[in-house]
Amino acid sequence: MNVMPRASQWEQLIRPDRVHGSLYSDPAIFEAELRNIWYRTWVYVGHESEVPNANDYVVKSIGPQSIIMTRDEQGKINLLLNRCSHRGNEVCSYPKGNARSFTCPFHAWTFANDGRLAGYAFPEGYEGQDRSELALGRVTRMESYRGFVFGCFAAEGPTLKEYLxxxxxxxxxxxxxxxxxxxxxxxxxxxxxxxxxxxxxxxxxxxxxxxxxxxxxxxxxxxxxxxxxxxxxxxxxxxxxxxxxxxxxxxxxxxxxxxxxxxxxxxxxxxxxxxxxxxxxxxxxxxxxxxxxxxxxxxxxxxxxxxxxxxxxxxxxxxxxxxxxxxxxxxxxxxxxxxxxxxxxxxxxxxxxxxxxxxxxxxxxxxxxxxxxxxxxxxxxxxxxxxxxxxxxxxxxxxxxxxxxxxxxxxxxxxxxxx
CATH class of the missing domain: 3.90.380.10 (Naphthalene 1,2-dioxygenase Alpha Subunit; Chain A, domain 1)
Structure with missing residues (x-):
């Protein structure tokens, strides 16, 4: 098939008692799912007990995207995108650990475990640059229910409790x-x-x-x-x-x-x-x-x-x-x-x-x-x-x-x- 359905066509693919096989096999539909489901609704990421101590982290995911779940020095849990804001390299290579910061192996940009850009190599080339603009990306919304941590990339929408x-x-x-x-x-x-x-x-x-x-x-x-x-x-x-x-x-x-x-x-x-x-x-x-x-x-x-x-x-x-x-x-x-x-x-x-x-x-x-x-x-x-x-x-x-x-x-x- 390989044709992205328009909104009016979903009714043709999903009927009350059956669904079309292309919903499982069409790459274009999969890409639409990432946009409309994985990157728009609440998705389970991890559990608070996986980062029990200050500076603990564990690498998780939302769909194919790599997410670093951290507990910073103030005890707050953060969901950070595992992607350097400079050239896109993954900044965290280990599945879990304890670290105050993450350093990108490509150009040595260093980020605090709350996502802030802490510094970069040869800073004289960045005169006047506002570091706050180059922090690690983060999941837009994060909520926890009974220790289960969920993330949502959509800025607006139902609360986690409403969603559950x-x-x-x-x-x-x-x-x-x-x-x-x-x-x-x-x-x-x-x-x-x-x-x-x-x-x-x-x-x-x-x-x-x-x-x-x-x-x-x-x-x-x-x-x-x-x-x-x-x-x-x-x-x-x-x-x-x-x-x-x-x-x-x-x-x-x-x-x-x-x-x-x-x-x-x-x-x-x-x-x-x-x-x-x-x-x-x-x-x-x-x-x-x-x-x-x-x-x-x-x-x-x-x-x-x-x-x-x-x-x-x-x-x-x-x-x-x-x-x-x-x-x-x-x-x-x-x-x-x-x-x-x-x-x-x-x-x-x-x-x-x-x-x-x-x-x-x-x-x-x-x-x-x-x-x-x-x-x-x-x-x-x-x-x-x-x-x-x-x-x-x-x-x-x-x-x-x-x-x-x-x-x-x-x-x-x-x-x-x-x-």
Whole structure:
């Protein structure tokens, strides 16, 4: 195709129950996505716990763009573009560290970790130059919710809380898993790169139709019983929060079991320290409810996926090239739980893990498939006739229904039509 659609043409490419294959494969559409989504909406960048001390930094991204997240000497978090304001060279070459400044390796321009231009080599050639005009670029807006740092290049628009909407409650639910009410992103990241469009990953994260088939091998080996959560008789739900945020809500199944820590495949007796700390923090009844419900399975549009025991960050590099950055969730004040979270993460998405390998194979097969000419459409109609509104007004359906994909694409269309 390779033709950039006009706003009026998005309706032709995105229908209520299907989308055109070119949306995954057209380079011109990918470039439009960078402008209208990645560089215009709120995007998850990093977590405050990744820069706990003054002068800490970590290199992150918004789409293909490299971002340095720093905590300066005053304790303020900054999102700086990893690009020298002189000739565009990357000023930071290390993934993380502690530094008061960054020096460009090309011409030795030096920038403070709050972005200010601190100095340049042979300054006599810059008489009268206002250094403030040559500071590192920065993400226009930055906000943090429960320690999760988001950035937005648009100067105007909704606040982060408005953007998160109902999905903010899932993050609230996540941090309550900690006896101290905080998540820590301290386990390090694995990177998985696939030759596939980023939206295949986005849709799959809250697709409850595939686990019973794609992940049969790992479910069988682990004897986890997870497959039943995604069966035809499951009471679990899919949910569309709006703004592209979606969820697989497994709580109805866990509440039927009425067994604390069943969501994690264990019992309170096997995590005595964690159980005691939770009861001390929340009271016996509230702690029991939290440990029954477990952590959320939510996709925060466009790139943050919280998957019960792990956290994934999607990074698009090209129309057919994407990276998933994944780390084990860690909960402040829960050392015994955290140890098992790290172990399970390595087993499922580590170098020898099966779970993400299964998904990655599906992403690449789907991407190759949408390159065919006929049929050109991807069908997303499962459960359309039985979706309903929950008590808060959000669309929900059976765990195997494609409520999330339809919600994602309707939000996507609204963003793309703004151009």
């Amino acid at each position: 909407g109902g999905a903010a409650e899932t993050i609230d639910r996540l941090v309550r898993t900690s006896p101290e009410g905080e998540v820590e992103v301290t386990a390090g990241f694995l990177k998985h790169r696939v030759k596939a469009n980023w939206k295949f990953i986005l849709e799959n994260e809250c697709d409850g139709y595939h686990p019973g088939f794609v992940h049969t091998s790992i479910f069988s080996v682990a004897e986890s019983g997870i497959g039943k959560l995604y069966g035809g008789s499951s009471t679990a739900l899919t949910r569309d929060y709006g703004n592209g945020h979606t969820e697989i809500d497994l709580r109805p199944e866990f509440r039927k079991r009425d067994a604390p820590m069943s969501w994690f495949g264990t019992t309170p007796e096997r995590l005595p320290d964690y159980t005691q700390r939770m009861k001390a923090a929340y009271g016996e009844q509230a702690a029991r409810e939290i440990m029954i419900d477990g952590t959320p399975h939510v996709m925060i549009f466009p790139n943050l996926f919280i998957a019960e025991i792990q956290m994934f960050v999607i990074q698009p590099l090209a129309v057919d090239d994407s990276v998933q950055h994944v780390t084990a969730l860690q909960f402040k004040g829960a050392p015994d739980l955290n140890r098992r979270l790290r172990q399970q993460t390595m087993g499922s998405v580590g170098p020898a893990g099966f779970l993400l390998a299964d998904d990655s194979e599906m992403y690449e097969r789907c991407h190759r498939g949408v390159l065919t000419r006929d049929p050109e459409w991807v069908f997303l109609g499962r459960g359309e006739k039985r979706e309903r509104r929950d008590e808060l007004g959000f669309k929900v359906g059976h765990v195997t229904d494609e409520v999330p994909s339809r919600g994602i694409w309707q939000h996507y269309r609204s963003l793309m039509e703004r151009s």
